[in-house]
Amino acid sequence: MKMLNEMFPSYNIQANVNLGDYTNTRVGGPADWCFWPKTQQELQQVVHFANETDLPITVLGNASNLVITDDGRQGVVIFLTDMHQIEVFKKNSITAEAGAWIIEVAQVAYDYSLTGLEWAAGIPGSIGGAVFMNAGAYGGQIDQVLQSVDVITPVGEIKTYSAAELAFGYRHSLVQETGDVIIRATFTMQPGKRSEIGEKMADFNTRRAQKQPLEFPSCGSVFKRPTGYFAGKLIMDSGLQGYQIGGAQVSTKHAGFIVNRGQATGSDYVQLIKHVQDVVYEKFSVNLETEVRVLGRK
Ligand SMILES: Cc1cc2nc3c(=O)[nH]c(=O)nc-3n(C[C@H](O)[C@H](O)[C@H](O)COP(=O)(O)OP(=O)(O)OC[C@H]3O[C@@H](n4cnc5c(N)ncnc54)[C@H](O)[C@@H]3O)c2cc1C
Known part of the structure; x- marks a missing residue:
């Protein structure tokens, strides 16, 4: 069977791409394929081909609301960043x-x-x-x-x-x-x-800059707001602000964010998310559900 880039030689398709170069957290392992469609027709053809050949697809925009694990992603990761009219x-x-x-x-x-x-x-x-x-x-x-x-x-x-x-x-x-x-x-x-x-x-942007750790790579608020609580406050009251695993750290500025302090891996993020969930559950019996999606090879 023909490979994806042989099927569509004029499309922007690359093999074995490090996803950490494209995610907002700067973590994530390799994708088998990455594809940047320029038109709806290109996108439609590749989606159709993927469906016919059972090639898994993952569609991403700016990759600002997810954590990609170190094993990366199978199939084709489609970035829609070139379709922006x-x-x-x-x-x-x-x-x-x-x-x-x-x-x-x-x-x-x-x-x-x-x-x-x-x-x-x-x-x-x-x-x-x-x-x-x-x-x-x-x-x-x-x-x-x-x-x-x-x-x-x-x-x-x-x-x-x-x-x-x-x-x-x-x-x-x-x-x-x-x-x-x-x-x-x-x-x-x-x-x-x-x-x-x-x-x-302007007011919203000022408030963001004051409250959010925009100076570090992150994926925004990691957890959904649990009914009747604020995730950030629960994490802060659990004494977890500043807690770090590898290069991933519970932000000292906003406890709902996990920032990459430089060398974080997907595994650091996954372990820290689990640790925060465990500690908050232990202290407050509240389940913190992730807002961000954790995507890996399986
Ligand atoms: C500093 C910071 C602040 C943030 N503040 C907020 C905030 O105030 N409010 C808020 O809601 N979010 C916030 N976010 C999270 C995030 O920016 C938003 O959820 C944003 O809308 C996600 O867009 P994205 O293109 O980055 O999605 P991605 O992270 O690329 O994708 C997110 C999910 O959407 C799917 N997806 C993306 N594009 C498509 C598509 N075209 N078709 C089908 N599925 C698709 C992906 O498969 C993935 O599952 C923040 C993030 C950061 C880093």
């Missing part, structure tokens, strides 16, 4: 390809005086990742402004979901169960006052 229609509707940075989409909304995405101004992820995770902050969430999402199904067909069909919940969307690849999202927004939108964005 943003268009504005009818003055209140924005369509963004999945690889567009949510920060840039928030900036376009600001440029057109559209309100509803101010909270996203400092989130270092893609539109695809934000829809998949139902990203949110400061009382805002992607499902509040989302109108529809186009996907490629696992068998390579194009399908459109309305926002209502995507069963959004706290850091949850239906795409987490379907295995679809998000290719673009359309947002319907309300007109607002440009100066107020800009002020809100």
